[in-house]
Amino acid sequence: MSTTVVSTGTEGKTWGGGNKPLEASYGKMMMWFFIVSDALTFSGFLAAYGFSRFKFIDAWPIADEVFTHVPFLHGQELPMIYVAFMTFVLIMSSVTMVLAVDAGHHLNKAKVTLYMFLTIIGGLIFVGSQAWEWATFIQGDYGAVQTKGGNILQFVDAEGHRVALRDFVVADGHKDRVQHERKEGLWFVSEGTLPAYTVEEVLKGLKSHENVLVRTQIINEAGEKTVLSRAESIKQIEKNGKLVVEGANLHVNEYGSPLFADFFFFITGFHGFHVFSGVVINIIIFFNVVLGTYERRKNYEMVEKVGLYWHFVDLVWVFVFTFFYLV
C-alpha cells in the first residue's frame, strides 16, 4: 500500500480532479441537474395538457366548476379554497425545510430534528389532501350523459344552476340489465360498475320535469357553457345520448372532455408520487439526524440535498396549481 500514488500533482488545476467545479459539492450539483431533467419531464406533461386544451379550446371544462369541494362542508360551492389551503401547506413545509437546512449550517441537531419532523407532517397532510381531492373527483356529484360522439351533456335548471341526475331521474325498479362478472360465462371479459340510471330513464325524467335544460360543453362568448332550449334539450338526449356518466375515470368524465380527467390523474398523480417519495426520503434523513450521523460528520449537507428536492416538489406544485386550477 505504501507504493499507492496518493498525489497526482494535478490538484488545484481545473481538470485535475479534487476541486469543486462551480464551488458546489458533487452531490449538490448532481441534485441540481436531476432537478433540471425532472423539471423538463413535468413541463412536457404540462405542455401536453396545454396542447389538448388548445385543441378543444372552446369546449374545455371550467376548473372552478369542477373543484368546488372542501372537506366537512357538504353541498357548498367553494371553488379554489381547498386547493389554496393545499398550496399553503406545501409552501409552509418548504419553509420548515429551509429552516432545517439553516439549523444544519449552525450544527444545531435539536432544531434540525424538529424542523424535519414538521416538514414530514406537512408533506403527509398534502398527500392526504390530494387523495381526498382524487376521491371527490372520481365520485363526481351531478352526473351527465355522454353522446355518441363523446361529448358531455349536463343538466341545469332555468336559472342556470346545475341539477343532479338523482334530483329528476327515477330509476326503473324492473331492470333486467345485470352487471357482467367474470364468474358468469365469459371469464375473459369483465365490465365496470353500471351507472345508476339508463339513458331512457334520464330521457323520461327530463320530459317530466319542465324546468330542466341541457347544457353542452361549448363555451360561448360570455365564457359560460351553452344552455340549450327545452325542445333542443330533449332532442339531444333522445338522438345522441348513449351513456350515463357519474364521476370521472380514465375513460369518461362527467365534467367534460375525458382528456381533462386523464391529465388531471396523470399530472397530479405524478406530482403526488414525487411528494410521497420526498416524504420517504425525508423520513430516512430524519432518522439519520436523530441517530446523529451528520452530527458526527460535522456536516449537514445531506439535509440540504433532500431540501433541494423537497423545494422542487413545491416549485412544481406552484405550476400545477396555476395551470389546472387558475388558468
Place this chain on the structure above:
Amino acid sequence: MAHEHKLEIFRGLWKFKSNTQKIWGVLIFLTFVTAIEVVLGIYKPEAFMTVVLGMKLLNWVFIILTIVKAYYITWDFMHMRDETKGLRRAVVWTAIFLILYLIFILLQEGGYVFRVYENGYIKRDF
C-alpha cells in the same frame, strides 16, 4: 458553500438581519402572492377579461405571478442566490430555453388542430 447568505431581496429594497428572518419574509411574500391569485380566481374582475396576445389578461397575470413565485422559491429556498453564476446559468437557462421551445411547438400545434376541427374538415375522430 452557502454559509454566507445574501440577505436582501427585491434588489436590496428589503434587507434582513439573518437568514431565518429572510425565510419568513419570503414566506409572507409568497403567501401574499398566492392570496392575490386565489382572490382573482374567485372573483374574476371584468377588467382582466380583455384578450391580450391570444389569451385573457387574467391568465397572463396568473402566469406572471407563478413565475414570480417560482423565482423566489428557487432563489431563496433553494439558495440559488448564493450559488456561483455558472451553476445558476447552467440550471436556469437550460430549463427556460427548452421549456419555452416545447411550449411554443405544442401550443402552436394544438391551435392548428383546433382550427382544423373548427373549419369542419374533420368532425371528431380522436
